[in-house]
Amino acid sequence: MTPAAPDSASPRRLAVIHTGGTIASRPNPHGPGVTPQGAPSVPGLGGVSITEFQPFTLPSPHVTPAHMLRLARLIAEVAPHHDAVVVTHGTDTLEETAFLLHLLLPPGTPVVLTGSMRHAEEVSGDGPGNLLDAAQVALHPAARGRGPLVAFGGDIFDAHTVTKVHTTAVDAFGGYPGPIGRIDRVGETPHVRFFAGPEAHAAYAPEHLNARVEILYAYAGWQGEGYAEAAARADGLVIAALGTGNLPAELLPLIERTQKPVVIATRTHAGPVIPVYGYAGGGATLVQAGAIPASFLNAHKARLLLLVLLSLGYAREDIARVFAEGTF
Ligand SMILES: NC(=O)C[C@H](N)C(=O)O
Structure with a gap:
């Protein structure tokens, strides 16, 4: 694929929205460690x-999620310009944030x-290079229509699969199966390549994200400690379960009795949740008990999808359909 061609006639317009993080951090003048202070400096880009x-x-x-919703609204406001x-x-x-923006924004700009x-202030800081990469990826024509992407360390990831691994x-x-593209530079010229086409995309428009969704993390020997309390407090639960979405037998009757949506994700780092096993607590018995498999979404992304759907007032069956059909 050819590098992004600069348009000398009218400058391209890039919005850079700073929200903090290590990229905006320096040693804390008032206490221990490093803290976000202001915004990172943006490298100059010719014709932009x-x-x-x-x-x-x-x-x-x-x-x-309330900050993420605010950010989504700011992006929706600035994107047309x-x-x-x-x-x-x-x-x-x-x-x-990438996944919630993916759920909330139409895949245009x-x-x-x-x-x-x-x-x-660290030796070999990676902020300036990552910021330049992100700008050049965002301005590349092939980035259009893909929804939010993550550019980091020269790799380009989609919001569904990207995850912090170190x-x-x-x-x-x-994240499985890996980057969907790559940016490298020859001199100042960016070379952006995408390995996959844009995916189907649904944009949800909740007015708020006030539903309460909690995550429980499964482990060998879990007898359901904390489950009843979480199920009573929350509007929906996500369980980071074992393997293909299995749990100790003690969880099965608890899930059977829960009227609220219970989404089964996996604590394993790659692969889908699928109803394979028929022993008590196996994925097939959890689905029979009404639990909703999270497909390839990790627990914290499944939580955000459930949060959006519950905030929109979706019923359990409609939530199950969205997860099953992958309309996200
Ligand atoms: N590298 C980082 O940005 C980590 C930092 N703790 C943050 O997420 O704000």
Whole structure:
């Protein structure tokens, strides 16, 4: 694929939205560690006019679905006036923001998220390169119609599958089956290649994200501790279950008795949840008991989808259909 051709007649318009994270962080002048302080500097790009926005400046563990909804609304507002949008974000919950934006935004103007693993004052900081990559991917014609992407360490990921795979390495993102594209540079010329075409996409428009969805994490010997309390508090549950979506036998009667939607994801790092096993607590018995398989979504992305659908007032059967048909 050819590199993005600069249009010398009218500058392309890029919106860069800063939200915090390590890419915006420096040593804390008032206490321990590093903290987000302001916005990272955006590299100049020939023939591109850049407008910057800073709706909030947070470490990403402090980012909530309400912040993500605010960000989605800001992107929807600026997208019609720009050719592309870049979002800088902390890496810890970057995949959640990318996936929620994917659920909420129509796949028109490209949106590319990035961040960094090393802060602005570290030797070999990865922020400037990642930000330049994100801008060049977002401005590339082949990025259109794909929904939000993540550019990190030269790889390009889609919002469905991207996940943080390392706590400190600069190649911190991966996910099964892997990147959908790659950006490299020869001199200043970006070379962007996509390995896959755009996927089908549904955009949901909830007015709020006030439903309560909790995640429970399965382990060998779990007898359901915490389940009843979570089921009473929440509007829906996601369980990061074992393997293809199996649980200890003690969970089966608890799930059978739960009227609220219970989505079964997996704590395994790749592969689908499918109803294979018929022993008590096996995936086939959980589905028979009314549980909803999360397909390929990890637990925290399944939680966001369930949050959106519950906030829109979807009933259990409609939620099950969305997960089964993959309309997300
Ligand atoms: N590399 C990072 O951005 C991690 C940081 N804790 C954050 O998510 O805000």
